[in-house]
Structures are given as C-alpha cells and as structure tokens.
Amino acid sequence: MWALRSRLVEGLRAYGLIVAMWTRSTLAYRTSFLLTALGNFAATGLDFLAIMLMFTHITALGGFSLPEVAFLYGTSGVALGLADLVLGSMDRLGTRVRDGTMDVLLVRPVPVFAQVAADRFALRRLGRILQAAVVLGWSLSRLEVDWTPGKVLLVPLMLLCGAVIFGAVFTIGAAFQFVAQDAAEVQNSFTYGGTTMLQYPPTVFAKDLVRGVTFVVPLAFVNWLPALRLLGRDDPLGLPGWVDFLGPAVAAAMCGLAWLAWRAGLRNYRSTGS
C-alpha cells in the first residue's frame, strides 16, 4: 500500500513538473498561444453556433428546448475539455512508438504514464473548457428546474465523473496504440465523436446506438443519464431510476479497466528495431 502511494505521489509530482515546463515553453510564444487558445475556444464554439442555427428553424430538437440542449452541450463539453487538458496529449503515443522516442521515456526514473500524459501539455485546451463552461452557465440560468441541494450537487459530480470517464477512454486509446501504432484516429470516434453525440438529446438517436453508449462504451453516464434525471425526462431505454446515479461507480470501473489496458499495453511494447 505504501509503495503504491509513494509511486502515485511520485507520478503526480513528475506530471506537475513536466506540465510546468511545457506551460513555460508555451508562454514563450505568446501570440501563438493566445491565437491557438482563442482558436480552441472558437472551434468548439462553432459546434454550438451550428446548434443555434438549427434552432433558428425549430423550437425543439428531439423534444428538447435550446437551454436543455445547451445543458447537454455544456456538461459534455466541460467533461471532455478537462480530460483533454489533463490527458489529451496521450494520442501522440503512437507517433512515439513509431519513431522510437518511446524508449527515452522508459529509461527515465519517472513513471511512464506521467510522462506520456504530460507530454506536450497544451494549455490552449483551456479554451474548450471555457467555451463549454460559458454555454453551461447560460443554460443553467435558463433551465426551469426546481433546484434542490441534491440537484445542485449533481452538476459538479457529473462534470467530474464525466471527465474521469473520458480520461479513461483517452488512456485505453493510448494503450491500444502500443499495438496499433497508426490508429490514433480511432479514439477520436469515442472522445470527440462521443462528445458530439452527447451534445444532442438521446431521443434523437436510434435505440441501438443509445444502448451502445450505455452498455459498451459507457459514455451515457457522462451526462445523458444524470441530465435526464435533472431535467425530469424519461430515459428512452427505460432503465431503473437508480442507474442515473451510477456515474461514480462507472467512472471507477473505467479507471480500473484503463489501468489494466495501460499495463498490458506497456508490457507488450517492443521498440522499433533495426
């Protein structure tokens, strides 16, 4: 137990140091940093602009009003943004395996996971979080919900669990790249594709697709299930009510799975030999 704890502390410390280093180097090119952060803000903003353009023609999408869709948008956006900020650079792992620079990380006396996670830490990703948070704030001011302490607490809990679930997906995707190397794009389907899907009400999608993101890749726990509860909507799959609160358990299970996948991936690593 002690050994595990000290390794965790060591890993976090290393992560913090590498992140601080990359942040300093990013801020050396200040104009570029501001532009890319702004670009990040605008990139996800465009998605929301598209939703707003849709709502110039309609009053409800899949039975959900604009503030309700904005709530889904904001919660999934902040959750993914947090995971993307902390672990988003992990998709470079395939490149490192391919060009052999992965070996450098292995010989350093620092946990490999911390190094890969902090590699090229991109502070500009704050832009995405900020943009989603603005939309979330706007939707919260417009939603007609009877706020109880429980419901108020549910919102930050959703964001946290959502970020952990997305973080686990990033990690599993990176572990997969030990084997597949060139397949970095597959994980985009689940992270960026996932958040695009979660921005829209579940009633829009075919039941099988909703089942898939509930039982196979449990992204529905990021925001759909708790949001349906919060907004007083029926779950299209008709699952029992307590399932809406499984977020933390699902997040923990995903972390366990990600840990196993990462360990298996790292043990399978063969350097590019010649």
Added chain:
Amino acid sequence: MLYAAVAAGSFRRYATYRIATASGVFTNTVFGFILAYTYIALWTERPHLGGYDLPQALTFVWTGQALLAATGLLIGGGMDELQERIRSGDIAVDLYRPADLQLWWLAADLGRAAFQLLGRGLVPMAVGTLVFPSALPASPVTWLLFLVSVALGVVVGFALRYLVALTSFWLLDGAGVSMVAGLMCLFFSGMVLPLNVFPGGFGEVVRLLPWSSMLQVPADVLLGVHEGVGAARALAFQAGWAVVLLASGRLVQSVATRKVVVQGG
C-alpha cells in the same frame, strides 16, 4: 511529367499508411452516423429545410464524410510539412530545385486527395447509403460532374492552405493562423451545417465564399440541385476561385522569397 510523378508518389505514400486509413474510415463512419441522426431529427421537425428533403440531407452528410479527407476539410488550415520546412529553413533547398514550388506541392496534394477520396471516401459513403435513405443520382453525367467539382474543390482547398502556409515566412510559428483558417474552412464549407440552412443575408454571403467550393458545391452537384446551365455555373464558380487563389499564392510566394531572409541564413 515531373509533376505527374510527384502526384503518383504522393498517392503511393498515403496508400502506405493502411492502419491510419482504416482508422480514419472508422472515425468518418461513426461521425456520419451521429450527424445523420441529428439531421433526421432536424429534417423531421422542418421538412424541406434549405430546399433538401430528408434523403438529400442524409446524402449531404455522407458526402461530407467522404470528402472530409480528400478536399482537406480535415487537415483544415495549413500544410504542416511545408510550414515545418519554412520554419526550419529547409525551404531554401526546395527553392533552388529545378521545379516550381507551388506546382510541386499542388501535384503532391492532388495525389494525396486522389488516394483519400478512394481510401477514405468510398466506404463511409457506401455504409451511409446502405443504412440510411439516400438521394444518390443514377445518371453517370451527374457523377462525372461531381468528380470534376470535387477536383476543383481539392484545388481550391490546396490554394487556401498554401496561402496559409506561406504566412510562416513572416510568423515562423504558423499554428495559430492554421487553426483559425481550419475553423473557417470547417464552418464555411458546410461541414458543420449545410450552407443553405444558414439564415438570410449571412447565408447569401457564405455561399459566395471560396470554402463553399470544398463541400457545398460538390454536394449540390451530386444531389442534382445544380443541373444543366446551373451545373456549369457552379463549376465556373469553383474554377474562378481556384484561379484567383492560386494566383494570390503565386504573388505572396514571390514577395516571400524576395523579401524574407530564410531562418538561419
């Protein structure tokens, strides 16, 4: 002849990355599904929005996924490779090669696009057509016009990215400009939402910008929105932008190579 060899080489180069291509196809298909369902919800709520019926809207989605890689909507703003060569100063070597810089990169880009149209376009299009209602044309003439329109879209996409890449001569780190350009490209091409759904005067203006050549115009040609004289006008619109943008690229290039001191020299 030289440029044909460059294009062929570029085609082969992209064909080597099989796993990357397969994973790209997978991702395009997943995004296609997600978009298709949101469009179904939108068009059920407002049938004939933007003049499309539901099958047309769905075919628009899958055309978008098919062209995403080919016309460069995905690589968006810049040309990483060229920008890196400008930043590192390697561009000096390229400039005294006995080949034209712009034509060289255009040829390479056409080779890339040809591969990605086949490698990354066909499968998502086929899957989408099998699963969802579709409005694909039966007439071979329409398909031929569509291919010409896609080719012109690729050239316009290249010309825009080439202009962005050249800014690296002055800015060195072109990441910010590339990003902004990439966003404009995604939004104004119709990738985020078809341009005929954009409201009022804003929609009118957006449809005249060069980015519409990269998805909206080819998709409309495929969907039979432009027929006969209309199709000829659409292709002329694309060709016009291609010429204007390539010429501007040439102008900027001559200014850049004359005035700018290459890094490290």
